[in-house]
Amino acid sequence: MSALPSNNPYLPMVAEVVDQMEEAPDIVTLRLRLTEPHERDAYRFEPGQFNMLYLGRVGEVPISISSDPAEPELIDHTIRAVGRVTEGLVRLREGDKVGLRGPFGTGWPMQKAKDRNLLVITGGIGCAPTASVVGYAHERRDQYGKVTVLHGVRQPRDLIYGNRFDAWCDAKDTQCLFASQESGPNWKWHLGLVTELLDQVEPEAIEGMIMMCGPEPMMRAVAEELLRRGRPIDDIYLSMERSMQCGLGHCGHCQYGPDFICKDGPVFPYARVRKLMKVKGY
Amino acid sequence: MEKPKISVHKFSSCDGCQVQILSLEEELLQLADRVDIAFFAEATSRMNPGPYDVSFVEGSVSTPHEIERIQHVRDISKVVVSIGACGQSGGLQALRNWGDLTYYLNDFYTEPEHIDALPQSTAFHDHIDVDWEVPGCPPDQGQLKYVINSLLSGAKPNLPSEAVCLQCKRDGNVCVLVSQEQPCMGPITRTGCGALCPHQERDCYGCFGPQGGGNIDALGRRFNGAGLTPTDVVSRLRLIYSWAEPFREASRRWEQGAQGAPLPPQPHKHGGMRS
Amino acid sequence: MSERKIEVPVLARVEGEGALHVKIRDGQVEDLRLRIFEPPRFFETFLQQRDWWEIPDITSRICGICPVAYQLSSSQAIEAAFGAVLTPEIRALRRLYYCGEWIESHALHIHLLAAPDFFGFPDAMSLAKSHPAEVRRGLHLQGLGNDLVKMFGGRAVNPVGARPGGFYRAPSYSEVRAMLERFRAAQDDAAELIAWTAKFNFPDIQRDAPRVSLRHHSEYPMAQGNILASTGLEIDVADFEHHYREFQVPHSTALHAHLDGKPYWVGPLPRLNNNLDRLPDATAHLLEKTGIRFPSNNPFHSAVARAVEIHIAIEEAIRILAAYLKQPLPKPYVNIVPKEGEGAGCTEAPRGLLWHRYRFNAEGKVVKAVITPPTSQNQAHMENDLRQSVLESLDLDDGALQAHLEAGVRNYDPCISCSTHFLKTTIDRGD
Amino acid sequence: MDTAFMPKEGLDDLIRQLADSGYRVFGPTVRAGAVVFDRVDSAAQLPVGLASVQEPGRYRLEESGNRRFFDFVNGHESLKRFTFASQEKLWSFSADGTFQSGLSESPRTAVIGARACDIAGMKVQDRTFLKGKHSPHTDPYYADRRRNLFVVAVNCTVCVSTCFCASQNAGPMAEDGFDISLTELEDGFVVETGSAAGEAIAAKLDLIPPKGARERAEESIKACAQAQVRYIDNDGIYELLFNNLEHPRWDDVAERCLSCANCVMVCPTCFCHREVEVPSMDGTGSDHVRQWDACFTLEHGSTHGRHLRPEVRQRYRQWLTHKVGAWWEQFETSGCVGCGRCITWCPTGIDLTEEIAAIRDQPGEKAS
Numbered sequence A: 001m002s003a004l005p006s007n008n009p010y011l012p013m014v015a016e017v018v019d020q021m022e023e024a025p026d027i028v029t030l031r032l033r034l035t036e037p038h039e040r041d042a043y044r045f046e047p048g049q050f051n052m053l054y055l056g057r058v059g060e061v062p063i064s065i066s067s068d069p070a071e072p073e074l075i076d077h078t079i080r081a082v083g084r085v086t087e088g089l090v091r092l093r094e095g096d097k098v099g100l101r102g103p104f105g106t107g108w109p110m111q112k113a114k115d116r117n118l119l120v121i122t123g124g125i126g127c128a129p130t131a132s133v134v135g136y137a138h139e140r141r142d143q144y145g146k147v148t149v150l151h152g153v154r155q156p157r158d159l160i161y162g163n164r165f166d167a168w169c170d171a172k173d174t175q176c177l178f179a180s181q182e183s184g185p186n187w188k189w190h191l192g193l194v195t196e197l198l199d200q201v202e203p204e205a206i207e208g209m210i211m212m213c214g215p216e217p218m219m220r221a222v223a224e225e226l227l228r229r230g231r232p233i234d235d236i237y238l239s240m241e242r243s244m245q246c247g248l249g250h251c252g253h254c255q256y257g258p259d260f261i262c263k264d265g266p267v268f269p270y271a272r273v274r275k276l277m278k279v280k281g282y
Numbered sequence B: 001m002e003k004p005k006i007s008v009h010k011f012s013s014c015d016g017c018q019v020q021i022l023s024l025e026e027e028l029l030q031l032a033d034r035v036d037i038a039f040f041a042e043a044t045s046r047m048n049p050g051p052y053d054v055s056f057v058e059g060s061v062s063t064p065h066e067i068e069r070i071q072h073v074r075d076i077s078k079v080v081v082s083i084g085a086c087g088q089s090g091g092l093q094a095l096r097n098w099g100d101l102t103y104y105l106n107d108f109y110t111e112p113e114h115i116d117a118l119p120q121s122t123a124f125h126d127h128i129d130v131d132w133e134v135p136g137c138p139p140d141q142g143q144l145k146y147v148i149n150s151l152l153s154g155a156k157p158n159l160p161s162e163a164v165c166l167q168c169k170r171d172g173n174v175c176v177l178v179s180q181e182q183p184c185m186g187p188i189t190r191t192g193c194g195a196l197c198p199h200q201e202r203d204c205y206g207c208f209g210p211q212g213g214g215n216i217d218a219l220g221r222r223f224n225g226a227g228l229t230p231t232d233v234v235s236r237l238r239l240i241y242s243w244a245e246p247f248r249e250a251s252r253r254w255e256q257g258a259q260g261a262p263l264p265p266q267p268h269k270h271g272g273m274r275s
Numbered sequence C: 001m002s003e004r005k006i007e008v009p010v011l012a013r014v015e016g017e018g019a020l021h022v023k024i025r026d027g028q029v030e031d032l033r034l035r036i037f038e039p040p041r042f043f044e045t046f047l048q049q050r051d052w053w054e055i056p057d058i059t060s061r062i063c064g065i066c067p068v069a070y071q072l073s074s075s076q077a078i079e080a081a082f083g084a085v086l087t088p089e090i091r092a093l094r095r096l097y098y099c100g101e102w103i104e105s106h107a108l109h110i111h112l113l114a115a116p117d118f119f120g121f122p123d124a125m126s127l128a129k130s131h132p133a134e135v136r137r138g139l140h141l142q143g144l145g146n147d148l149v150k151m152f153g154g155r156a157v158n159p160v161g162a163r164p165g166g167f168y169r170a171p172s173y174s175e176v177r178a179m180l181e182r183f184r185a186a187q188d189d190a191a192e193l194i195a196w197t198a199k200f201n202f203p204d205i206q207r208d209a210p211r212v213s214l215r216h217h218s219e220y221p222m223a224q225g226n227i228l229a230s231t232g233l234e235i236d237v238a239d240f241e242h243h244y245r246e247f248q249v250p251h252s253t254a255l256h257a258h259l260d261g262k263p264y265w266v267g268p269l270p271r272l273n274n275n276l277d278r279l280p281d282a283t284a285h286l287l288e289k290t291g292i293r294f295p296s297n298n299p300f301h302s303a304v305a306r307a308v309e310i311h312i313a314i315e316e317a318i319r320i321l322a323a324y325l326k327q328p329l330p331k332p333y334v335n336i337v338p339k340e341g342e343g344a345g346c347t348e349a350p351r352g353l354l355w356h357r358y359r360f361n362a363e364g365k366v367v368k369a370v371i372t373p374p375t376s377q378n379q380a381h382m383e384n385d386l387r388q389s390v391l392e393s394l395d396l397d398d399g400a401l402q403a404h405l406e407a408g409v410r411n412y413d414p415c416i417s418c419s420t421h422f423l424k425t426t427i428d429r430g431d
Numbered sequence D: 001m002d003t004a005f006m007p008k009e010g011l012d013d014l015i016r017q018l019a020d021s022g023y024r025v026f027g028p029t030v031r032a033g034a035v036v037f038d039r040v041d042s043a044a045q046l047p048v049g050l051a052s053v054q055e056p057g058r059y060r061l062e063e064s065g066n067r068r069f070f071d072f073v074n075g076h077e078s079l080k081r082f083t084f085a086s087q088e089k090l091w092s093f094s095a096d097g098t099f100q101s102g103l104s105e106s107p108r109t110a111v112i113g114a115r116a117c118d119i120a121g122m123k124v125q126d127r128t129f130l131k132g133k134h135s136p137h138t139d140p141y142y143a144d145r146r147r148n149l150f151v152v153a154v155n156c157t158v159c160v161s162t163c164f165c166a167s168q169n170a171g172p173m174a175e176d177g178f179d180i181s182l183t184e185l186e187d188g189f190v191v192e193t194g195s196a197a198g199e200a201i202a203a204k205l206d207l208i209p210p211k212g213a214r215e216r217a218e219e220s221i222k223a224c225a226q227a228q229v230r231y232i233d234n235d236g237i238y239e240l241l242f243n244n245l246e247h248p249r250w251d252d253v254a255e256r257c258l259s260c261a262n263c264v265m266v267c268p269t270c271f272c273h274r275e276v277e278v279p280s281m282d283g284t285g286s287d288h289v290r291q292w293d294a295c296f297t298l299e300h301g302s303t304h305g306r307h308l309r310p311e312v313r314q315r316y317r318q319w320l321t322h323k324v325g326a327w328w329e330q331f332e333t334s335g336c337v338g339c340g341r342c343i344t345w346c347p348t349g350i351d352l353t354e355e356i357a358a359i360r361d362q363p364g365e366k367a368s
């Protein structure tokens, strides 16, 4: 009989929390480091990829990598506590251990976007996948043009990514615009839909590579608006989210038309998913 | 760190849910090491009046006094977990909700005027906010352990709401509905038991309550196709979880009249058949 | 004039919820009530109109502690009503199934409910710290009994495999073989358990009352036989209602039951006392070695009786399992053809006689159901016992007296949840 | 080895030889009125003289009137349960933060009576679970079982009303993917080998030259294919279904679908699974377990506290469009091998071939 395979993609590696940063009341960035030196040395990722993080005795969830691929030893995950596993993950402290499998999936088209402006559109509450894009471009300022970030929320209190947005707004050649569907005290930005922000940015921004992450109806509305404005569909990318159990294209939970979001995505060209996104309950 | 204080309280019930805890064998001792069993009348003479971190409540609410008691338990407990069918739906004894209490009292008691009973046997969530519900008559020990362990780890217990059929098939059972026309409730019943009835080669009778996304009327039509009358269908739905909303409402629909053609349609006519 | 009151608002380590009130005046028991506040659940009423085949699934929910007893008494009554006769093989399987419940229920009672009293602990979890091996042995026996029930019914509480006429499924060869091995391995544990319980520090008391149990011509009785009283009365189970009477007594809220006009006693100790000549040899030998003289009228010896019955059940299970391996059963039930009629059934629940009677219409739907659980039968005798205990122990302080009385209640393993019509009594709202 | 012939009695010998060579031998046996795979140690345990009558939502075993072993066609179980375990521990976690793989060399297992559609189903699952053109990762648990599986195929000479393997190019004859294949005739079996392991076992059997048996066997297999009444028209099926995602037929089927997932569970190609945590009561470790899952459950598509597919029609549509449509895009094959199990074992008798045909009959319709 042949020997058992040594390489088991279902088996987590061990990672240690080396830093823990609170972004907002229920959003935490965990900086992780693989404990095994050879695993650490071999680990590489791209912006937009994700890991499966395992919390002992509780469970495993997909979380995007939000740090810079140039420093693969330190892997950041910005996590919002929404349920069983994530609520436990955000309680972890320096020195705690988690299981880590990854990286998985295809990332943002950062090569294709070289020398171009970037239009990053996010929605909902805190959108980690796009953070990696902005961070990546900021680290390589000479390779990318202007970065424009449009962020839409339902109500002002959903705008909770405070520190990070402040840093982005202050960065060179970066513009941030916000929209809220409902008004509230001290809301000084746009009142309305994130699509309406497109009127407020300079035309060159819209000419850039477009990368989106957020609720599907929002992404679809923005993408369709951009198409109406004559943007080519090939310039529009978005990151999708589905339930994922394995990250390997085996468990079937993220099966989406002809794709598995975990391996064929999570970042897709809009053209690939446009038709299905229209269908309720797909 | 101080051990979390847990308590177990009984209301109108058969005690079976508590027995599921008492029969955890070695694991009962392990649990006792990890928590302070502050109140559990059936297991210990120590009776700490509270407050508690987690209270497990068994049974349904069927007397005025029980309303007061469950409210008190809620007041003195951080987390309240209802265990079992009675607590989740009023239980088997909610069958009386379909009739008239005075009939039951007169049928039963020589001096009914002295009996303190509410007209209906109801779930805890009808009276207080319940944090978690563990289904089943009785609940499954594996699910109970999972919930206890989750709460002790500070994690939300997510129990699946799918049909019994999935576990039935994982276990390799033969479908008694398809192979023997037994009126199996598995397709509309929530998983958790381990598909015990089909394993015993009999029909499921719904003791874990309605599944999350089932189609009760279609199964009723299937039973109809297997020879059950609408009255029989009502009776299938009105057993252990008769007062859980999906079964309650569907049984009312079936009481009011037919629900369309029996299933499956015979003989075959359409489509992918070479004639 | 002195007055003492013992109030036990919630009896601990009993099954179900009950309370005990005692009022002592001038050295006399003025009032003693074992109060049941289990709310009514109307089982007998909502059995009406249900189909015959649903009954065991419903009655098992009366009591989560002895569901097998309920299923089997129901099934017997149904079979009697419809004239169905079991084959000897199916009857043997039923006995095997019942062995599981006896073992499980008795082991639970000895270790989790009763034993802590004899060692001065509040519960078995504390007892396990000083007597880890004994408690673990007990829990494993309990588990073994549970697993035997599970072989037939998937789970030990409200198992699902029994039906009128037998079982839905015959256990497989491999299940039975594995079970047999485990039972053989448990024989020593059961023997040691008898010796262990016999050394408990028993109060020396005697309680006289007619002992009532089933009596079978050759076996230790479980689910077959006549009803026998130590007074000499022996009747068919169908005649039980002619001798048995429930009635109310002044100054007590609880309903009392008499057999031929007298309080009586059911449960493991009366059963053992009545059937000492029906013990398997190995068990009889072990019982003799305890040095306790049987028949015994000391209710505390119920703990030994339970251990003895665990041993009997293990011996019996081994015998039946081994026979089954030689001849597995193709069809595990006899067909039932419903007809109009009436039938009674009676089996020995771990805590005593459990008697059912049903009347059916021609379609096999229930017209009337009567269920008489063991606890209600013991009620009158139990209160007499406690009354006597109070008088014998007046010199104890309140705490010790209460503990003594509670332990006395536990001897009967009253199963309060199953007090179906044991509740046909007034719950006095004035108190 | 050339084609050979094995008299009836040889079946017992085959079982013995497999057992003697260290395999756990599974074969078809009768339980609860149907055929299931169970451990066997003699041919007497097989369902000799039984045939299955299968219709939508109905399965019955009846006397076949002859003494053949394999006229029952199939039961609800396929080879899937031998390669893709319905529940298994992936790994365990200990309090010290380490992980222990749940992988252990699986026992060598021989299965007698796999049908062509079962083998086809296994080959479809290979595309999901084994690294290659269609999958970037090998599932070692699957791979290990797959490696230790010895398949004794049985070519179908009779079929039931729900069979349509011919339409899916998946049978009734197994072309490859077996170690030994048998075709049953009145007097014995035509035997072929498909692997070195198969050769080794066949060498120990008393085989004789087939004479005309091979031709007779081929005849009856062909007749079996021709007797099949159901089919799927696979022409442009991906486009057909994905252009009709709002077709009223989805509402129609939702009236009948119980959302019980039986179709998924019995399908030899469905591979969805979920991972669950089983923490130990002593508070130290836990097991990470996976089990078969299905797109018919509410939880399957739940994200952000909302159900992705709250309606039955959406869940049925997810299943069918993937199975017979998107599968072509992902795996270059249909996800349906025409075994008919989902038709027979659907409690309400939903027939996917009929649902597809209904959409094909009136494409482009929109739900009102």
Ligand SMILES: Cc1cc2nc3c(=O)[nH]c(=O)nc-3n(C[C@H](O)[C@H](O)[C@H](O)COP(=O)(O)OP(=O)(O)OC[C@H]3O[C@@H](n4cnc5c(N)ncnc54)[C@H](O)[C@@H]3O)c2cc1C
Pocket (backbone or CB within 6 Å): A050, A059, A061, A062, A063, A064, A065, A077, A078, A079, A080, A081, A082, A083, A084, A085, A086, A087, A128, A129, A240, A241, A242, A243, A244, A266, B156, B158, D302, D303, D304, D305, D306
């Ligand atoms: C590719 C990918 C990248 C992700 N990146 C991030 C990230 O960087 N930061 C972050 O905070 N979250 C991210 N998520 C979402 C995150 O995986 C879920 O919030 C998490 O799985 C919820 O698990 P839980 O156990 O905490 O909650 P549960 O208790 O399981 O569920 C809480 C709620 O979350 C829903 N949920 C469960 N699984 C998922 C899932 N896979 N996706 C979305 N919702 C789910 C449930 O339906 C439930 O309503 C990502 C998801 C995907 C698929």
Ligand code: SF4
Pocket (backbone or CB within 6 Å): B164, B165, B166, B168, B169, B173, B174, B175, B176, B177, B178, B184, B185, B186, B187, B195, B198, B204, D260, D262, D347
């Ligand atoms: S036997 Fe019942 S639970 Fe099992 S698959 Fe059939 S319908 Fe579902």
Ligand code: SF4
Pocket (backbone or CB within 6 Å): B164, B186, B189, B190, B193, B194, B195, B196, B197, B198, B203, B204, B205, B206, B207, B208, B209, C160
């Ligand atoms: S199969 Fe159904 S009735 Fe049987 S135990 Fe499970 S949920 Fe209860």
Ligand code: SF4
Pocket (backbone or CB within 6 Å): D121, D263, D266, D267, D268, D269, D323, D335, D336, D337, D338, D339, D340, D341, D342, D343, D352
């Ligand atoms: S979809 Fe149905 S017919 Fe096709 S392979 Fe699966 S179970 Fe068989």
